[in-house]
Amino acid sequence: MSTLVHPRANGQAESNNKIMVNNIKKRIDKKKGRRTEELPFILWGDMTTSKVPTGQAPYSLVFGTEAVIPTEVVIPTARYFLQNQENNDRILLQDLDTIGKSRDLSKIHIAAHQQRITKAYN
Known part of the structure; x- marks a missing residue:
C-alpha cells in the first residue's frame, strides 16, 4: 500500500x-x-532543454510554453523581435488550451521510452 x-x-x-x-x-x-x-x-x-523520456523541456510541461532564453532578450532574434503584447497574449492563451494535449503526448512518449528501456534490459 x-x-x-x-x-x-x-x-x-x-x-x-x-x-x-x-x-x-x-x-x-x-x-x-x-x-x-x-x-x-x-x-x-x-x-529548458528537451529530455529523452518526455520529449519536451520541463519548463514547457509546467508552464505550457517555450521559454525565452536570456540571450534572446539581450540580442533579439526574429522570434523575440517580431513579438508584440497582443500577439504574445494570443499565443499564451493558445498554449494554455493545448497544454493538456502536450502533457498527454509526453505521457505516451514516457510509456514508449519505458518499453524501449525494458526491452533493452530483458
Whole structure:
C-alpha cells in the first residue's frame, strides 16, 4: 500500500534525479572560480532543454510554453523581435488550451521510452 508520504515507485524517479544532479555537478565543476555566477544559467539550460523520456523541456510541461532564453532578450532574434503584447497574449492563451494535449503526448512518449528501456534490459 502506498501513502502520500512514501509513494511506491520503481526507483526510476530517484535514478533520473541522481543523473540530473550529477550532470549539473559536472557542469558546475567545469566553471571553477565562477560557480555562483554560472549556476543560474546552468539550471535555466537544464530546465529548458528537451529530455529523452518526455520529449519536451520541463519548463514547457509546467508552464505550457517555450521559454525565452536570456540571450534572446539581450540580442533579439526574429522570434523575440517580431513579438508584440497582443500577439504574445494570443499565443499564451493558445498554449494554455493545448497544454493538456502536450502533457498527454509526453505521457505516451514516457510509456514508449519505458518499453524501449525494458526491452533493452530483458
